Amino acid sequence: MSKEIIKALRDAPGCYEMGWRLPEHTNWKDEQMSWKKTCYIGDWSFLRNLVVKGPDALKLLSDISVNSYAKFDIGQGKHIICCNEDGKLITEGIVLRTNEQEFRIQSVPAFYTDYKLHSGKYNATSRHDDTFHYQVQGPNALYLVEKLAGDSLRDISFMRFRKIYIKGREVIALRQGMSGEIGGFELQGPMEYGQEIYNAVLEAGQDFGIRQLGRRTALINHLEAYYPTYNHHYVPAMFGKGMEGFQEWVAANFPMLARTWKISGSFEGNDISDYYTSPVEMGWKRIIKFDHDFIGRKALEAEVANPKRTAVTLEWNNDDVIDIYASLFREGEPYDFIDIPQPERFHAQVDQVLKDGKLVGKSTIPGYSYYFRKMLTLSYIDIELTKPGTGVTIILGNPGTPQKHVRATVASVPYKKDDRRGDLKKLPAYLKK
Numbered sequence: 001m002s003k004e005i006i007k008a009l010r011d012a013p014g015c016y017e018m019g020w021r022l023p024e025h026t027n028w029k030d031e032q033m034s035w036k037k038t039c040y041i042g043d044w045s046f047l048r049n050l051v052v053k054g055p056d057a058l059k060l061l062s063d064i065s066v067n068s069y070a071k072f073d074i075g076q077g078k079h080i081i082c083c084n085e086d087g088k089l090i091t092e093g094i095v096l097r098t099n100e101q102e103f104r105i106q107s108v109p110a111f112y113t114d115y116k117l118h119s120g121k122y123n124a125t126s127r128h129d130d131t132f133h134y135q136v137q138g139p140n141a142l143y144l145v146e147k148l149a150g151d152s153l154r155d156i157s158f159m160r161f162r163k164i165y166i167k168g169r170e171v172i173a174l175r176q177g178m179s180g181e182i183g184g185f186e187l188q189g190p191m192e193y194g195q196e197i198y199n200a201v202l203e204a205g206q207d208f209g210i211r212q213l214g215r216r217t218a219l220i221n222h223l224e225a226y227y228p229t230y231n232h233h234y235v236p237a238m239f240g241k242g243m244e245g246f247q248e249w250v251a252a253n254f255p256m257l258a259r260t261w262k263i264s265g266s267f268e269g270n271d272i273s274d275y276y277t278s279p280v281e282m283g284w285k286r287i288i289k290f291d292h293d294f295i296g297r298k299a300l301e302a303e304v305a306n307p308k309r310t311a312v313t314l315e316w317n318n319d320d321v322i323d324i325y326a327s328l329f330r331e332g333e334p335y336d337f338i339d340i341p342q343p344e345r346f347h348a349q350v351d352q353v354l355k356d357g358k359l360v361g362k363s364t365i366p367g368y369s370y371y372f373r374k375m376l377t378l379s380y381i382d383i384e385l386t387k388p389g390t391g392v393t394i395i396l397g398n399p400g401t402p403q404k405h406v407r408a409t410v411a412s413v414p415y416k417k418d419d420r421r422g423d424l425k426k427l428p429a430y431l432k433k
Contacts, residue, residue, distance in 0.1 A: 002271045005239050006263070009272075010398075014262035014347035019046030020215035028217040028341050032370045035179035035221055036416075038209030039138030041201050042178075042218055044186070045194060047093075048254060049131040050110035052117065053102040054124030061095060061103065064116050066279060066300065068289030072097050077159040077174055080109050081279050081287060087299030088237035088276035090246075091230055096161060096174065106133070108230050108250075108257065115249045132194030134187045135178050136201060137221070140208040142183030142424060145173060148204050153185070154424040167200050169193050177420025180225035183427065184420060217341050223367045223376055226311070226414035228282060231260045233364045233378045235275040235348045262347035266395040266403060267362055275350055277362075278303055281380045283311040283413060309361055309380050313415040314353070314394065316366065316375035317407035324396065324404055335404045336397045338375070342367040352395040353381050353408075360385055363394050363408075369415075376415060377408075388412055 021043050025031065034040040052060065062069050066081045080095040093107030105113050114126050136145055146153050149164040153173060156162060161174035169189060177184040189197060202210060213221075222229050230236055238246050239261075251258040269275050279288060280303045288300055327334035343349075343365060353361035361381030368375050377394070385392065390410040397403035 002240060002273075005272045006269065006275075009239070009261060009263040012262040012347075013259075014345040015256065015259040016345055017256060018215060018260070018346045019043060020213060020218045022212075022214050023216045023344070024214040025212035028214065029370045031211050031213055031217050032220055032341065034209070034211035034213070035138040035181060036371050037139070038211065039136060039140040039144055039205065040179075040211045040213045041198065041205065042135040042137070042213035042221075043198070044133040044135060045131070045191065046256070047107045047133055048110040049129045049133070049188075050105045050114055050126055051102065051129055052105060052113060052124055052126045053099075054122070055101060056122040057101055057103055057124040060113065060117055060122045060124055062292045062294065064113065064295055065109075066288040066294055066296070068291050070291055074099060075160055075162055077161060077176070079159075079284075079287060080105065081284060082109055082112050083279065083294075083296035083300065084237045084243065085296055085299070086237070086273065086276075087278050087280075087296040087303055088273065089234055089279055089282065090237045092228075092279075094174075094176075096172075104129075108236070111250050111253060111257075112246065114253075115246050130191040131188055132191050132197065134194075134198060134201060135176070135184070135213075136187060137177070137179035137181060137184035139181050139183075140210075141179075141181065141185060142427060144201070144205050144208045144210065145185050145187070147207075148200060149173070154427075156424070158421045166197055169197060171197060178225065178227060179221055180414055180416045180418050180420055182419040182422035183424055216344070220341050220367045220369055223313075223342075223378060224369055224372075224414065224416040225418070225420075226313075226378070228311075228378055231262075231348050232346060233348075234277045234282070235263060235350065237273070237276040239272045260346045262345075263350060264347060264398055265350040266352045266397055266399065267350040268399055275348075275362075277380055280304060280307050281309045281311065307383060310383055310386055311413045312379055312381055312386050313411040313413050314363060314377045314379045314392065314408040315411050316377070316394070317409075318374075320404065320406045321375045324406075327402075333402050335402050338366055338396075340368045341370065351377075353379055354393040354395065355382075355385055360392065372415070378413065381410070386410060
């Protein structure tokens, strides 16, 4: 049965219609430079936003995620991580505490939380809010959002949020830092005035070199700053025995997400679980807390005590990348094509990583960073090989096609310098009126 699941995922078409408005607004190179030099606005409103409320709301979150909620303030956000019984990652995203018994869960964890809530075990209710999510990120983001709000935002710590007002509209400003830059925010509010806020950001952003982020390059941001993405940088552990109900739930409630279920790449597992990744392998061991019972706890206790793999960025050898493109202009069957800056089709690519001919890990979908002039991949490899500068080999190419042995060099995650937790009070004030 598991072989049939793998075949079905390999044969699936994948999805070409994820959000972020247009594929490009100016052009992908210009848009990539915005989160290093100026700022951008990116539209993540296609993500779902679930509000869970009630006496058992916190217990529900505690039961289904590895996170500790012993300290979870109103006005705080957490990176919520949900696993299956084997400790493999189903999904992850953001949860905000908006009241004593009220929480907002974003992205795919919204579906998983709602699915578990409907088991009937919890005294809580849920509703889906039609909410806009606009990321305003980059080195000028703080100054732009302060101009919009007409107020200082220096009091907002990383992964904290509060209400601000833009054009008289109430908006939640979550300090998130998706670009890895200090002072990045996600603006959230009711979709009924979403376009009004979007236009206001664009207008005010002209003084700050703002760009609109298109879907062709949006996830290069995630690649450089290490924000692994569902069914792109990891295969969600939601296929196979025991997960059929959740698959049906997602397909019924968010069919576009279900259309992203596709696997490609040189790695060939014998069981669908071979494609899964754990939060330990993804470098999130510090988030896993054993102060509560949760799904997958036993498996993760064993893995935390004896981890085998962790996350790195792999830099592809430039000459090998050039040879992949050169094969399109030679006689014979070319190597599998790599779209730049990243594949238009949203899916999970899983490639073999070798050291001296031995399988030592799995590499994910490649992306091209114009700023660094490198083809990069997020990868999960044996811990003893994670020292920066270590050489490995990626096997590029689906089974049955010509496969390229790509030389690669281990680098850190995040690849780009991480300034998102910096002290906003140390930044200069925005003086322009």
